[in-house]
Amino acid sequence: MAPIVRMNGINKRFLGVDALKDIDLELHAGEVHALVGENGAGKSTLMKILAGAHRPDTGTIVLNGQLVSFASPVHAQRAGIAIVHQEMTLLPDRSVAENVYLGREPVRRGHVDRARMQAATADLLDRLGERGITPRTPVRRLPVAQQQVVEIVKALSMDARVIAMDEPTAALAEHEVELLYDLVGRLRADGIAVLYVSHRMREVFDLSQRITVLKDGALVTSAATTEMTPDQLVRAMVGRPLDAMFPDRAKTRGPVRVSVRGGGNERLRDITIDLAAGEIVGLAGLQGAGRSAVARALTGVDPLTRGEVEVDDRPVRIRSPRAAIRHGIAHVTEDRKGEGLALRQTVRDNTMLVRNAVFGRSRIDVDRLLGSVGLAAGRTGQEVRFLSGGNQQKVVLAKWLAVAPKVLVADEPTRGIDVGAKRGVYELLRELACSGVAILMISSELPELIGMSDRILVMRDGHLAGELPAGSSEEAVMALATGSGA
Amino acid sequence: MTATQAAQPVRHNATSRGRVTPTLMVYLALVVLLVVGSVLVAMRGGVLLDHGGILNILTRSTVLGLVAIGQTMVILTGSLDLSPAYLIGLCSLIAAETMAGDPGMVVPAVLLTVGFAALVGLVNGLVITALKVNAFIATLGVALIIRGYLENTYTGPAGSVPRGFQHLGYDRIGPVPLSTVVMLVIAVAVWWYLTRTKGGYHVYAVGGDAEVARLSGIRTGRTIVMTHVLCSVMAGLAALFLVSRLGSGAPLVGADGGYDLESIAAVVLGGTLLSGGRGGVAGTIGGVLILATLDTVFDDLGVTPFLKDVVRGAVLIVAVALYARSQLARRAR
Ligand SMILES: Nc1ncnc2c1ncn2[C@@H]1O[C@H](COP(=O)(O)OP(=O)(O)OP(=O)(O)O)[C@@H](O)[C@H]1O
Numbered sequence: 129m130a131p132i133v134r135m136n137g138i139n140k141r142f143l144g145v146d147a148l149k150d151i152d153l154e155l156h157a158g159e160v161h162a163l164v165g166e167n168g169a170g171k172s173t174l175m176k177i178l179a180g181a182h183r184p185d186t187g188t189i190v191l192n193g194q195l196v197s198f199a200s201p202v203h204a205q206r207a208g209i210a211i212v213h214q215e216m217t218l219l220p221d222r223s224v225a226e227n228v229y230l231g232r233e234p235v236r237r238g239h240v241d242r243a244r245m246q247a248a249t250a251d252l253l254d255r256l257g258e259r260g261i262t263p264r265t266p267v268r269r270l271p272v273a274q275q276q277v278v279e280i281v282k283a284l285s286m287d288a289r290v291i292a293m294d295e296p297t298a299a300l301a302e303h304e305v306e307l308l309y310d311l312v313g314r315l316r317a318d319g320i321a322v323l324y325v326s327h328r329m330r331e332v333f334d335l336s337q338r339i340t341v342l343k344d345g346a347l348v349t350s351a352a353t354t355e356m357t358p359d360q361l362v363r364a365m366v367g368r369p370l371d372a373m374f375p376d377r378a379k380t381r382g383p384v385r386v387s388v389r390g391g392g393n394e395r396l397r398d399i400t401i402d403l404a405a406g407e408i409v410g411l412a413g414l415q416g417a418g419r420s421a422v423a424r425a426l427t428g429v430d431p432l433t434r435g436e437v438e439v440d441d442r443p444v445r446i447r448s449p450r451a452a453i454r455h456g457i458a459h460v461t462e463d464r465k466g467e468g469l470a471l472r473q474t475v476r477d478n479t480m481l482v483r484n485a486v487f488g489r490s491r492i493d494v495d496r497l498l499g500s501v502g503l504a505a506g507r508t509g510q511e512v513r514f515l516s517g518g519n520q521q522k523v524v525l526a527k528w529l530a531v532a533p534k535v536l537v538a539d540e541p542t543r544g545i546d547v548g549a550k551r552g553v554y555e556l557l558r559e560l561a562c563s564g565v566a567i568l569m570i571s572s573e574l575p576e577l578i579g580m581s582d583r584i585l586v587m588r589d590g591h592l593a594g595e596l597p598a599g600s601s602e603e604a605v606m607a608l609a610t611g612s613g614a
Numbered sequence: 615m616t617a618t619q620a621a622q623p624v625r626h627n628a629t630s631r632g633r634v635t636p637t638l639m640v641y642l643a644l645v646v647l648l649v650v651g652s653v654l655v656a657m658r659g660g661v662l663l664d665h666g667g668i669l670n671i672l673t674r675s676t677v678l679g680l681v682a683i684g685q686t687m688v689i690l691t692g693s694l695d696l697s698p699a700y701l702i703g704l705c706s707l708i709a710a711e712t713m714a715g716d717p718g719m720v721v722p723a724v725l726l727t728v729g730f731a732a733l734v735g736l737v738n739g740l741v742i743t744a745l746k747v748n749a750f751i752a753t754l755g756v757a758l759i760i761r762g763y764l765e766n767t768y769t770g771p772a773g774s775v776p777r778g779f780q781h782l783g784y785d786r787i788g789p790v791p792l793s794t795v796v797m798l799v800i801a802v803a804v805w806w807y808l809t810r811t812k813g814g815y816h817v818y819a820v821g822g823d824a825e826v827a828r829l830s831g832i833r834t835g836r837t838i839v840m841t842h843v844l845c846s847v848m849a850g851l852a853a854l855f856l857v858s859r860l861g862s863g864a865p866l867v868g869a870d871g872g873y874d875l876e877s878i879a880a881v882v883l884g885g886t887l888l889s890g891g892r893g894g895v896a897g898t899i900g901g902v903l904i905l906a907t908l909d910t911v912f913d914d915l916g917v918t919p920f921l922k923d924v925v926r927g928a929v930l931i932v933a934v935a936l937y938a939r940s941q942l943a944r945r946a947r
C-alpha cells in the first residue's frame with residue numbers, strides 16, 4: 129500500500145548544529161510509527177518539519193502522492209496533518225472549547241457559534257472517555273494530565289489524517305496512559321497515521337507497528353516493531369548496550385534528615401514522613417492524590433499550615449522556597465517550562481540561578497556539574513530555550529545540585545529524558561543518597577519508582593494510605609493507591 | 615480506575631460562574647462608593663446623586679470611557695498605548711480648524727479627524743509589529759512627536775465649531791448626555807465584538823500567548839495593528855466630543871485630562887490584566903465610573919487636588935492587589 133506521507137532526504141541545520149541529516153520516513157494509514165532516540169537526536173525537529181512549524185533546508189514531503197511544502201502549521205493542518213506538541217500550547221485563561229477551536233472558531237451569522245463549539249468539544253471528549261472535563265472550564269484549572277488530553281482533542285478536532293504526537297504520555301499518570309492507548313487504537317482503526325515519539329520503551333513496543341531510531345540527527349535503523357527486541361532498540365539509540373537499568377539499593381540507612389509530623393494544608397492531611405540520609409523514598413499515588421502537593425509543601429511552594437517539620441533534628445518552619453533552600457531542601461520540579469527554568473537565559477546562568485540568589489555569588493565548576501547530569505560542556509553558553517526537551521530537564525537537575533542539598537525532592541525527575549540519560553540520573557540520585565542526601569522521589573512510571581525506591585509511600589486523597597517495602601509489585605502499589613482490595 | 619473517575623469530576627467541573635469575577639468586584643465597589651459618597655456629601659449638606667451630580671459623573675465618564683474602551687482592546691492583546699492624550703489635542707485642532715465655524719464643513723471635518731486618528735493608530739501598530747519596537751517605547755515616541763508638533767505650532771486654542779455641532783456635547787436625553795449614550799453604545803458594540811466574534815477571540819489569544827496564537831493560524835500582527843487603529847479612532851471620537859463642548863480646538867486638552875495614564879488606570883481598575891489575555895470592556899466601564907464618581911465626590915467635598923491624587927493612587931493599587939489575590943486563590947487547586 130502506498131504511504132500517506134513520504135519524507136525524503138530531509139536536512140536541517142540550526143546555527144551550525146546538524147539537527148537532521150538526510151532523513152527518510154514513511155507513514156502509512158492505520159499505522160503507528162514510533163520515532164525514538166536520545167535527547168537532542170532530532171525527533172521533535174522532524175515532527176515540526178512534517179507539521180509545518182519548521183522548513184527543511186533540503187528534502188521533500190509527499191502527501192497522498194503530491195509534493196507539498198507548508199509555509200506554516202496552519203497549512204499543514206488544512207492538509208490534514210496535526211501535531212501534539214511536546215511543550216503545552218494552550219491558553220490558560222481560555223476555556224477548553226475555545227482552546228480546541230482556537231483560530232478555527234465556527235461562525236454563524238457574524239458571531240462565534242459557542243453552542244456548536246462546546247457541543248463538538250464535548251463529543252470529542254466523550255470519544256476519549258474523558259468525563260472529568262467540561263468544555264467551558266478554563267484550561268488553567270485542569271491538572272497537567274488533563275491539559276494534555278485537551279491537546280489531543282485539539283488535534284482530533286482538525287479531522288487530521290496524520291497525527292504527530294511528541295511525548296504525549298510524558299505528563300500522564302499510569303491509568304491515563306491506558307486511556308491514551310485506547311485512543312491511539314481508535315485512531316488507527318479510523319485509518320489515521322500516527323507518528324509517535326516517546327522515551328518509554330514499553331509504550332513503543334505496545335503501540336507501534338514500525339520503529340525508526342535517530343541518533344545525532346541521523347537515521348540509525350528503521351524496522352517493523354516485531355523484528356526488534358528492547359535490547360536491540362536501546363543499543364541502537366545509545367550506541368552501546370546498557371547493563372542493569374537501576375543501580376544497587378542502599379545497604380545502610382543514616383540518621384533522619386527531615387521529618388514531618390502530622391503535616392497538613394488545603395490539600396493534605398496527617399502527613400507523617402521521615403526521610404533518612406542515604407535512602408530514596410518513592411512517593412506513589414494516582415494523579416491528584418497529593419504527591420506533588422507533598423513535594424510543594426516540603427519545599428515551601430505551597431507550605432504546610434499544620435504540623436511540625438524538623439531538619440537534622442532542629443524544628444524549622446518552611447514558609448517559602450527560599451526558606452526551604454536555606455534549610456538545604458531542593459526541589460526538582462515537574463513543570464520545567466513554567467517553574468523550573470528561565471528559558472531566555474543561558475545554561476550556565478540557569479544552573480547558577482538558585483545558588484547565586486540564595487547564597488550569594490560563588491565559584492563552582494559548572495562544566496563538571498553539567499557533565500555529571502550528562503550535558504555536553506559545549507552547551508554552557510547556549511540559551512536554554514534552544515535545548516531539546518530532555519536536555520532542559522537535565523539543566524533543572526544541575527541547578528539544584530549546585531546548592532549541595534541535604535534533602536532532594538524530585539518530582540518526575542526523568543520526565544522526557546532518554547533511556548541512556550535516565551540511567552545516568554538514576555546513578556546520580558543513588559550517588560547523592562550514598563553521600564548522605566535524603567531523597568524523596570515522585571514518578572508516574574511505576575517500574576522506575578519501584579526500581580529506585582528503598583521504600584514506597586502510597587498516597588490517596590491527600591493522605592498517606594500506606595507504606596510498601598522495596599521491590600513491591602505494581603499491583604500492590606495500585607491496590608493501595610486506589611483503595612481497592614488489600 | 616473507578617476510584618479516580620469518581621474523585622476527579624468534582625474538582626474540575628467548576629466553571630467561572632458563581633465566582634466573584636473582577637468585573638463583579640468593580641461594580642460592587644462602585645455601588646459601595648456611591649453609597650459612601652452620598653453619605654459623606656449629605657453630611658456636608660449636599661446631595662451627590664441629584665440631577666447635576668449624575669450629569670457631572672456621566673460627562674466625566676464619557677471622554678475617559680471612549681479612550682479606555684480603545685485602551686482595553688490594545689491591552690488585551692498585550693500591547694499598550696501612551697499616545698491618546700496628545701493625539702486628542704491634535705485631533706481637536708484638526709476638527710475645529712477644518713470646521714472653522716462653517717456648518718457645511720462638519721462632515722468633512724469629522725471624517726478627516728477620524729481618518730487622521732486611524733492613521734496614527736496604524737503607525738503605532740506597524741512600529742510595534744513590523745519594526746518590533748516595544749509598545750511602551752513605540753507609542754511614547756509617537757506621543758512625543760505629536761507633542762513636539764503641537765508645542766511648535768500652537769500657543770493656545772484655535773479654530774471654532776458651528777453652533778449646530780455643539781449639540782453633540784450638550785444635548786441630553788433626560789439626565790443622560792447624548793455623548794454618554796453614544797459612548798455606551800460603542801462600549802456594547804466592542805463588548806459584543808470581543809466576546810462573540812472570531813476577531814475578538816483572537817484578541818484574547820494574542821494577549822494570552824502570542825506564539826500559541828501564531829501556531830494556531832492567527833495573524834497576530836494584524837490583530838495588534840487593528841486594535842491600535844481602533845484605539846486611536848476612539849481617541850479621535852473623544853476629541854470630537856471635547857471640541858463640541860469647548861467650541862474650539864486646544865493643543866493640551868488631552869494632556870491636561872491625563873487621558874493616557876488615566877485610561878490605562880481605568881482598564882486595570884476594571885480587572886483587565888496589564889499583560890493581556892484576560893479582562894474586558896464591562897470591567898473597564900466600571901473602572902471609568904469609579905474614577906469619575908471619586909472625582910465628583912471630591913469636588914462636592916472640596917478636597918484638595920493633592921489628596922485627590924493620593925486617594926486615586928491608593929484605590930488603584932488596592933484594586934490590583936485584590937485581583938492578584940483572587941488569582942492566587944484560584945491557582946492553588
Ligand atoms: N530553534 C532551535 N534553535 C537552535 N537549535 C535548535 C532549535 N530547535 C532544536 N535545536 C537543536 O536541534 C537538535 C535536535 O533537537 P530536538 O528538539 O529535535 O531533539 P529531540 O530528539 O526532540 O530531543 P528530546 O527527546 O530531548 O525532546 C538539538 O541539538 C537542539 O538543541
Ligand SMILES: [Mg+2]
Nearest residue numbers: 172214516517
Ligand atoms: Mg523533543
